[in-house]
Amino acid sequence: MSFISWSFVVLFALVFAARLAFSRRNTGAPYLLILLAASVVFYGWHVPWYLLLLVFSSAVDYFAALWIDRSPAGSARRKWLIAACVSANLGLLAVFKYWNFGLSTLESLLEMAGVPAKLPHSNLILPMGLSFYTFVAMGYAVDVYRGKIPPERSFWKLFLFISFFPHLMAGPVIRAKDFLHQLYRKRRVCAPVFYEGMWLIIQGAFLKLVCANNLANTVDRLWNAQTIAQAGSADLAAMALMYSGQIFCDFAGYSNMARGMAYLLGFRFPVNFNNPYIAASFSNFWQRWHITLSTWLRDYFYISLGGNRISPRRTYINLIVVMVLGGLWHGAAATYVVWGAIHGAALAGERLLGLGQTGEQSRGRAAKLAWLVVVQVVVLVAWVFFRSPGLHEAVNFLKRILHWEGSFLPSPALLQMMVFLVPPAIMHLRGALVERGLVPPMGRFEQAALAGALLFLTMIGYGINNAFIYFQF
Amino acid sequence: MPSSTSSFSPGRKRARHRRLFAVFAASFGVLAVVSAAVWARTPDALKRQRMPVLEAPPADKGERYLSSFRGVSVGHYLHFSGIDSEMIRHLREADVLIIGNSRVQFGFPQSVMKPFFARHGLKYYALGFPYSETITFPWRLLQKYDLHPRWVVVNEDIIFFNQPSDYAAEVMRSHPFNAWQNHFETDATYAAIRALHRVLPHLKVLRANVADPVPFRSREDGTVLFIGTPAKPVLIRNFPQHHHSVYDEEVRTAAAFKAEVERRGGQLVFTYVPKVNPLRPHAVELAARLNVPLVSPVLEGLESFDTSHLTAGSAVRFATAFVQEFEKVLATAGPRPK
Structure with a gap:
């Protein structure tokens, strides 16, 4: 079920009515059961049998965590259990997400070796949200293994943590230590929480329905081999810029709506986006873009590989490996691998050259500004790979920009659609000014006025394309 | 959670909440009233030509249903799932099936087709689907409902590609419940x-050429009635630009499709609905290679509203x-089989 659907509006209205009905009463268990039932309906809405995978993933992590807890610290049994648990989760991803990609790669290699072969490809459909909930579930088991949290004794509470509908399909990637304790506290509806939740939902809906959907209309229509071969360089550069805006508005919009709904239901989710296009370094970009995934990759992959504790050379390799895996997490395609490799290489290069420090005394203002431009251009180039259907198309796209042809301005039709980049640009600019203390953070009354305006603009300016980009991952 | 406001007394809290809501409502209300006033003063032509949705009837459960809207093709789902038994009954009873993509939806209006086939005592059904549909999807329907039409146009x-559109592929994997959802x-x-x-x-009305025709499809014969096609037609020229x-x-x-149609007791016929960048030579060549009759009148002065689909006229x-x-x-057909 998508947030942008009438079925979801009905479901959420029912759950929120339950929240209001149970307000201020010690009725934790019934309310949590309603949330669980809503999550099951939400996930099973399109393909009910996907629920079995969700239950399987949760059950594996539930039992693994209990058995790990019973095993002595440092014992071989404990290590075997966590290895089995991680393998089961990654196995799900391998079967549903990477099987065909692996076979196609193998076929290409065999063909290059002069032994062409047709391997049996799978017809399985990728279950929605699989990449997200396997990471959420795996993170829980690893945290128990590392002794950071005790195991959850109640299966259905763990299942609710993994399947809680606001984060189930496209994150944020929630940590058990941030969420499970919220199941046990008394909750009451209070006005500030309601305002904050509504503000996030309205802001998210505006970013998604108005900015992302309208940008998607143009980008989806034009991003094809025929148009790319004929369009001028300025048009292609504009399309890349529009896609970078689209993916931000789409995903940040979704994350804001998810956080807002969680607030209204009495839960707190972490911030997932913090004006990423003002990042002055690659490391800073990953502290602002899909924050819950980048911190997850850092804590569970990068640190497990040794992080920066072994040697400088190993640190660079670890950065590249983690980012390539991060790319592969997005999808089973060479374009995502290249996207991850670009970011990994950029992070390693930045570290090697010592350009990552963002402190006041680190570099001169001009040097920092120049590096910010480099960072954002590289991010934009990486988005071209992320969006393109294949490596060949992405390289062609970039080649055509580099060998500049045509006018210096995009066509009027594109310029007209670029108006939907203005709201995220203002949002980033304001964020930068707030961070530098030049303007104060938005107060409640300003938020209320802006929320009214955004709601109005959403009602008159929504675009057609309702699918969330990150649902496919 | 956000910081508590417990330092305020309950009365002050309530007053603050009321003011916050008033600011929100005022911001929304002022913008809404101003734009509604502007909208009300907009000339009718602008309204009607650029927002067909306002002119179209409600999506009721009568003889016609809203067959696609905002990227969802309900027609695909309803035909495949079979949840509309009345519609499937008409499909099964059809003597003539007209198969194709969206150009079939625009090219064969009920006002012409219905009286013609009624005069010949035949039932027909138009199986045109949007999203550049290939033969795979209607072929699957032919098998699924065990159809035995006398002619398949x-x-x-x-x-003729043995792979459905991405949309149809998704529909063919779906459950009847998904049809109801959509x-x-x-x-x-x-x-x-x-x-x-x-x-x-909607902001769209400020831009030119933005009309989205609203398609209503007949349950009885599958023809589509489009409400509100844009005004600026493009002339279709009758010379092959692309072969x-x-x-x-x-x-x-x-x-293979021809063999299946003949096995079911029918005859395959090709047609070609014109568009800008015509592909008629392709149809002529394939018809000749398969020895299939081609019913494709060549007319001067036909117009398309979007270079791909015919205008209503x-x-x-x-x-x-x-x-x-x-x-x-x-x-040339023999007697009607019993």
């Missing part, structure tokens, strides 16, 4: 948008010429 504009979502969205834009405009080669895969797929002209030629095919 295929609009041959590069349709039907509900589409009708609810349509109702909400119709209600909303009677009061507030796509006929691929071996197309010939193989078309031959041109569709009537084309369909009238088509049925005149198709009459010859009917004349």
Whole structure:
């Protein structure tokens, strides 16, 4: 079920009515059961049998965590259990997400070796949200293994943590230590929480329905081999810029709506986006873009590989490996691998050259500004790979920009659609000014006025394309 | 959670909440009232030509249903799931099936087709689907409902590929419940948008050439009635600008389809609904290679509203010429099987 659907509006209205009905009463268990039932309906809405995978993933992590807890610290049994648990989760991803990609790669290699072969490809459909909930579930088991949290004794509470509908399909990637304790506290509806939740939902809906959907209309229509071969360089550069805006508005919009709904239901989710296009370094970009995934990759992959504790050379390799895996997490395609490799290489290069420090005394203002431009251009180039259907198309796209042809301005039709980049640009600019203390953070009354305006603009300016980009991952 | 406001007394808290809500409502209300006033003063022509949704009827459960809206093709789902038994009954009873993509939906209006086939005592059903549909999806319907039409007319504009559109592939993997979901979502969205834009405009009306025709499909014969096609037509010229080669895969797929139609007691006929960048030579070549009759009248002065689909007036002209030629095919047919 998508947030942008009438079925979801009905479901959420029912759950929120339950929240209001149970307000201020010690009725934790019934309310949590309603949330669980809503999550099951939400996930099973399109393909009910996907629920079995969700239950399987949760059950594996539930039992693994209990058995790990019973095993002595440092014992071989404990290590075997966590290895089995991680393998089961990654196995799900391998079967549903990477099987065909692996076979196609193998076929290409065999063909290059002069032994062409047709391997049996799978017809399985990728279950929605699989990449997200396997990471959420795996993170829980690893945290128990590392002794950071005790195991959850109640299966259905763990299942609710993994399947809680606001984060189930496209994150944020929630940590058990941030969420499970919220199941046990008394909750009451209070006005500030309601305002904050509504503000996030309205802001998210505006970013998604108005900015992302309208940008998607143009980008989806034009991003094809025929148009790319004929369009001028300025048009292609504009399309890349529009896609970078689209993916931000789409995903940040979704994350804001998810956080807002969680607030209204009495839960707190972490911030997932913090004006990423003002990042002055690659490391800073990953502290602002899909924050819950980048911190997850850092804590569970990068640190497990040794992080920066072994040697400088190993640190660079670890950065590249983690980012390539991060790319592969997005999808089973060479374009995502290249996207991850670009970011990994950029992070390693930045570290090697010592350009990552963002402190006041680190570099001169001009040097920092120049590096910010480099960072954002590289991010934009990486988005071209992320969006393109294949490596060949992405390289062609970039080649055509580099060998500049045509006018210096995009066509009027594109310029007209670029108006939907203005709201995220203002949002980033304001964020930068707030961070530098030049303007104060938005107060409640300003938020209320802006929320009214955004709601109005959403009602008159929504675009057609309702699918969330990150649902496919 | 956000910081507590417990330092305020309950009365002050309530007053603050009321002020916050008033600011929110005032911000929304001022913008809404101003734009509604502007919208109300907008000339009728602008409203009607650029927002067909306002002119179209509600998506009720009568003879016609809203067949696609905002990227969802309900028609795909309803035909495949079979949840509308009345519609499937008409499909099963059809003597003539007209298969193709969206150009079939625009090219064969009911006003021409219904009286013609009624005169011949035949039932027909138009199986045109949007999203550049290939033969795979209607072929699957032919098998699924065990259809035995006497004639299958295929609009041959590069349709014979043994792979459905991405949309149809998703539909063919879906459960009948998904059909119901999509039907509900589409009708609810349509109702909400119709209600909303009677009061507030959509930003689209400020841009030219933005009309989205609203398609209503007949349960009885599958023809589509489009409400609100844009005004600026493009002339279709009758000379081949592109001659796509006929691929071996197309010939193989078309031959297999022809064999299936004949096995079911029918005759395969090709047609070609004109568009800008015509592909008629492709249809002529494939028809010749498979020895299939091609009913494809060539008319001067046909117009398309979007370079791909006929305008309502041109569709009537084309369909009238088509049925005149198709009459010859009917004349060569043997007696009606029992």
